[in-house]
Amino acid sequence: MENIYVNNIIRLMEKDLQSIIRLSESVGWDYDEKEIKTILLSGKIFGHIDQNGTIISSAAIIPYEENLASLGMVIVNPKYRRRGLASSVVKKCLSVVPKGTKILLISTEKGLSLYRKLGFVKVGYVSKYICEQWRDTNRIINCNKNKVVKMEEKHFSDVCVLDRESFGARRSTYLYNRIKQSEKSFVSLDKEGNINGFGLSILGKENLILGPIIANTYEIATLITERLVNGYLGRVRIDVPSGNEEYMSFVESKGFSIINTPPVMILNSKDLPARNQTLYSISAQAFG
Template sequence: MHTDNKSVLELMQFDEYDVLELIELSASVGWDYDEHEIRTVMSSGKIFGHKNAVGKIVSSAAIIPYDTDLASIGMVIVNKEYRGLGLGKKATQKCIDSVSKETSIMLISTEDGKPLYENLGFITVDYIHKYLSDSYIQTKMSINQEITLGKYSENDFNEIVELDSAAFGDKRRKFLLNRIEQSKLCLVVRNQKGKIIGYGLSILGPINLILGPIVAPNPQTAALIVDELALNHQGKLRIDVPSSNKELMFFLQKSGFIKVSEPPIMIKNSVNMPYRNKELFAIAAQIFG
């Protein structure tokens, strides 16, 4: 534990000038936030944390408020030399205080972080299944003749927002706008009438190609989106799957993915997750819920 006086640790909101130090803080705990990811977090929400007496960032916590009554917390990190001072709790509480008391707040916890969140009033309501792949096994999948898979265009945005809202449980226009801009690839699935019935994103990070969010009407279409997003990628892949999607998880295991953890989804100011229509097959990332 660091011995500096607590009074020299200032809790503040970070801005674009703090991005590089936030990357360093993330790397110090083995997380792979890069500049693009942190800028998406900042442009979609707020990042709070502490700086020490010489202006070095030693803690962080981020909150992403969505359009109506849901927000997501993530990126809760404390420099190892400053642990035991309650910095993570204070930064997380600042996130909680930044939204109304009527807002349901969700987060996906690490095992180490769970006691902290329970102390702040969060309860476990579900689990996420984190899958990684070092070498994806491409599947020769036949496309259902009743659907078409193509690249996103700006004219698709409003339809995607509505589709995502029903699957996720809240509208998140600002986040989706930022995430699509950040994406390596955004795919849309249309039915015979041209209506969008599914979509998926891939995000190229410093370690993994992240697949998600993926919204689809059924597991077969979700698998098709995964297959297309992963096509020809030479490198590591990551996908985080809600617990209700056992058929997609079976497909992932056949395709070279290995489940590495099952972190809890926790929520505050509610006893349940917001209503979802069971069409969310992969989340964007743990910070975004």
């Protein structure tokens, strides 16, 4: 079929919020205004339009520091699939970052073939968990070693350092925007008042989303998780990177079930950036 839309790519802006939401709903995804605004503030979104100016595809690129970026929100309206739109909008995203930039991506199963053709390789996976009702065990949240408190502006620089060591690249712009979006944000302090972990929760359209959760130990990660969920009665989502089996057992004990395990892929590298094994949950698939 001749494709008359493949070159009709525009940069999407805040005025396109409702159109992007409708596009995401066409494939059963639950993006809302706050989530899309955070992506727009942190990166760029591109998409195809049809002859009526309707947005029929999207893809987002979020540049981080240290030669790394994240690709996400790759959507094509089901009526316009198999016309090369996904490939062309992804290539547009790749064209706006410096050549050779490492690109992180969390793929859907349907997208695997496309991303492999573009040169992405699989380097891990995340376990997507959903909990219909958090099982509260009335655990004491603070202990003698660590204290979980609300995040304040004075904590931001130390939070950025923890995030950089955990994720493998500094991403201060994204973190600033994500914290502003968050429903709750906490840090864990040791006896000397040093930050040894932090976590955010995001109230989405369908779920309370937990992440990122970054902590120097498994115990700290569980304390932060419990504080983020404390008092919430709805459905909760958390995406856990591979290699966190003990933490996965913890969330499963709280009522979470695995929905799927999408692969983590990367372009222009064979491995993930160097990480220190303190990333217990990612913020969202669009952010890597």
